[in-house]
Structures are given as structure tokens and as C-alpha cells.
Amino acid sequence: MVDRKIDDQTIEKMEELLNVASDFTRLKIMHALLQGEKNVGELIEEVGASQSLVSHQLQVLRKNRLVSVRKDGTRAYYILNDEHINKLFEVVYEHVKEKEETGE
Amino acid sequence: MVDRKIDDQTIEKMEELLNVASDFTRLKIMHALLQGEKNVGELIEEVGASQSLVSHQLQVLRKNRLVSVRKDGTRAYYILNDEHINKLFEVVYEHVKEKEETGE
DNA sequence: GACATATATGAATGTCTGTTCATATAATAG
DNA sequence: CTATTATATGAACAGACATTCATATATGTC
Secondary structure: OOOOOOOHHHHHHHHHHHHHHOOHHHHHHHHHHHOOOEEHHHHHHHHOOOHHHHHHHHHHHHHOOOEEEEEEOOEEEEEEOOOHHHHHHHHHHHHHHHHHHOOO | OOOOOOOHHHHHHHHHHHHHHOOHHHHHHHHHHHOOOEEHHHHHHHHOOOHHHHHHHHHHHHHOOOEEEEEEOOEEEEEEOOOHHHHHHHHHHHHHHHHHHOOO
16 A cells, blocks of 8 residues: 655656556557567557557657667567556556446 | 457546546545545645645546545545555556666 | 668647636535 | 635636657668
């Protein structure tokens, strides 16, 4: 349990992570990457967004160190950097699914 | 593990929850409420924001059903509606703390 | 070299929203 | 009823940011 005091700086960092996570396109990218390494082309296809948009959002994920890149020839392969993303997905997913059952 | 397919509607709902969670003031409010029921005055004090701001953000939390209100006289007592918020806090907090240790 | 493919990046724009200020509502006290 | 306290709400504004369009960079191929 997160008990008692949390200083504002920590809350700010939590806010940053949540901000990065709270975008449709980035959620789809991260979800795709839960399955493992993917290159940009595969992500574009799976996410169903434009090349530019996917690339921009990958930049956001990179800057926030949620993903890493590995270049191979002209391809760029991305992976999730963080096991916490799995847990974050789980928690949020469970919340949504539970709300569907009860209140809608 | 959240495996394979998640439809866009579910991702949208996840986005909504994360959007609500990804705000400094609301995070402080939710953190305060992790300790239990609080009235608005107490929240204003603990969060250190203006009366108007706290009230507005409580409205956001209410509309998204993350909190419930109980009125008693002129006071309004708020509680967290959802055990998932605990887990969400934990996961995000752990992520931030781990990043502090390693990369900064 | 020229050309094609894969990815990244910059600028521009429109939308969304966090915050403040002012005001309203509701309950209690005198 | 008036005054005061606790909370809510509306309007307005400024800043952030998701998306698109156009263009740049880099690698591989011929």
C-alpha cells in the first residue's frame, strides 16, 4: 500500500507517466508491444494509424523511456522498456471490464 | 496478462480512466482519499489548492464515478469508489520509484 | 550515381482542459 | 430574516497536445 506522505515531486512524476499512458494511439502501441518486439511498419498496421502519427507517438514513448529502439537496416524495432506497463495495463483493463459488468 | 485482442472501445475506456488519473490535483485528491473519507475542507487543506479547483476536480472524479459523496449538513464527504485506484497508485508509484533508483 | 523504402521530424492547427475569478446554492447560527 | 460557512458551478482564458501535411534522413538496391 502507498501509505502516508508522497511528496509533490513524486506526484508530478506519476502524473507524467499517466499522461503518457492516457492516449488512445499510445495505448494501442503499448498493447501491441506487450506481445513482444515489433518494427514501425508492423505497429502502423496493427494500430491502424498513419505513419507520421505512430512515429510521433513512438517518439513520446521513447522520450519517456517506456520503449527502446533497436535499428536493423532501414527498420526500427521497438520493445517495451518496463515490466510495470504490464501491470498498469492489467489494473486499468480490470477496472474497465468491471465497470462494464456493473454500472456501464 | 492482457493477451491478444482488445477492441477499440475498451481502449477508449482505458484512455478515459487514465486521463482522469493523469492530473496533479486529482492525484493529490485521490491520494488523500486513500486514507479514507474526507470532506472538501480537509481536501483543500491537504491538497493545497484553491476551493474552486478542488471542487471542480471533485466534479470530474464524480462524473467518472471514481468517488462518491455523502452530504452531512453543509459538509460533503468524499470516498474513493474503487479498489482499483489503490492498485493503480501502487503500480505507478513503484514505476516512478524504480526509475529514481536507476536512471533518474 | 539514382531510386525506392522505412522511419523521423518540423510546422501548423484545432481541440481539449486545468486554473482562476466571480457568483450561486444550501445549510446553520444568531 | 441576515449573516456566515461550506460547497458547487459558469464563464473565460491560456497553455498543452494529438493529428495532419510536408519534408528530411538513412539504408539498401540496381
